[in-house]
Amino acid sequence: MVDTPHLDEEALAELQDVMEDEFEMLIQTYLKDSSERIASLKASLSDGDADAFAKTAHSFKGSCINIGAPRLGELCREAEKAGQDERLDDVAPVLDAIEAEFHRVTEGLHALMARGVG
Numbered sequence: 001m002v003d004t005p006h007l008d009e010e011a012l013a014e015l016q017d018v019m020e021d022e023f024e025m026l027i028q029t030y031l032k033d034s035s036e037r038i039a040s041l042k043a044s045l046s047d048g049d050a051d052a053f054a055k056t057a058h059s060f061k062g063s064c065i066n067i068g069a070p071r072l073g074e075l076c077r078e079a080e081k082a083g084q085d086e087r088l089d090d091v092a093p094v095l096d097a098i099e100a101e102f103h104r105v106t107e108g109l110h111a112l113m114a115r116g117v118g
Helices: 009-047 050-067 070-084 092-115
Strands: none
Touching: 009 050, 009 092, 050 070, 050 092, 070 092
């Protein structure tokens, strides 16, 4: 995972080409949804609901991969697996890593939008 980038700028440039004027709205929607998913992961953890935790991590993983945030996607995959294996006692460090990586991704996406991708 060390070599996995925070953002896949090639994927983001392609996404911007496809989305054109909708790209910024897509990014803003991703950031809002991701914040809600992190809150949902925390709620599932505090409720001890491994199934809900795994499902939320799975959907979060997909959106991260689609938006070009591979490292965050890998962390979500780890969280999903822990939820599927009902290992919620082990997920706090992964959830902390997800939050930290999401912060980096958010900063990176804002920087890319400020300078224009591609």
